[in-house]
Amino acid sequence: MELTINGSTHQIDVEPDTPLLWVLRDELGMTGTKYGCGVAQCGACTVLIDGQATRSCVTTVDSIVGMTVTTIEAIEQDSEGQKVVEAWVANQVPQCGYCQSGQVMAATALLKQTPQPTDEDIAAAMVNLCRCGTYNAISAAVRQAARA
Numbered sequence: 001m002e003l004t005i006n007g008s009t010h011q012i013d014v015e016p017d018t019p020l021l022w023v024l025r026d027e028l029g030m031t032g033t034k035y036g037c038g039v040a041q042c043g044a045c046t047v048l049i050d051g052q053a054t055r056s057c058v059t060t061v062d063s064i065v066g067m068t069v070t071t072i073e074a075i076e077q078d079s080e081g082q083k084v085v086e087a088w089v090a091n092q093v094p095q096c097g098y099c100q101s102g103q104v105m106a107a108t109a110l111l112k113q114t115p116q117p118t119d120e121d122i123a124a125a126m127v128n129l130c131r132c133g134t135y136n137a138i139s140a141a142v143r144q145a146a147r148a
Contacts, residue, residue: 001061005030006074016062020043023061024071032072032101036129043128046102047071053109053125056090072101081108087145095132100126107142116146 001012001083005028020136024030024047032133033056036044040055047069075081084107094100103126110117117125122142130138 001065003061003064004067005069006071007131012061013026014061015038018062019057020047020059020069021056029107030071030073030104034098034101035101035120040098041129043102043106044099046105048105051109051112052066053106056065070105072104075108078108080111083145083148084108084141086112087141087148091137091141091144093134093137093141095134099128099130099132103130103138107138107145110142111146113128117142 001014001016003010003012010028012025012027016039021033021035024033026071031048035057037041040058043055044084045055046053048054049059049064050067062077070078074114076085088094088100088104106128108128110121114121119139126138126142131140
């Protein structure tokens, strides 16, 4: 199977129903995308597929052939992603940091679709779980990235 990930083409030899998360982590060594719950609830595994925030733990590789995958490893190559990362740092968002790659990916997808999100837009899009409770800092960072 051929997958386009972070601008590069990868030949992958796995079962078609293998979750993308395991291909990224185990086959390609891209460990920035995290395993959280395995059932698409927490969002730690969020990546962009054709610009849409997608839970990679339940996305099978055969369902994304021909699509473009972006992971946290390449997010700063995207102008919106770079703004998000800069805002994350400026607002000191992470505490433990485990969910942050998924949070950054969700925020980037939001700003690509809605460049000037309202607080309601942010609340609706930023549904990834954060056990440390940095939701206020996350919202502030999204607002800052939107202004940048």
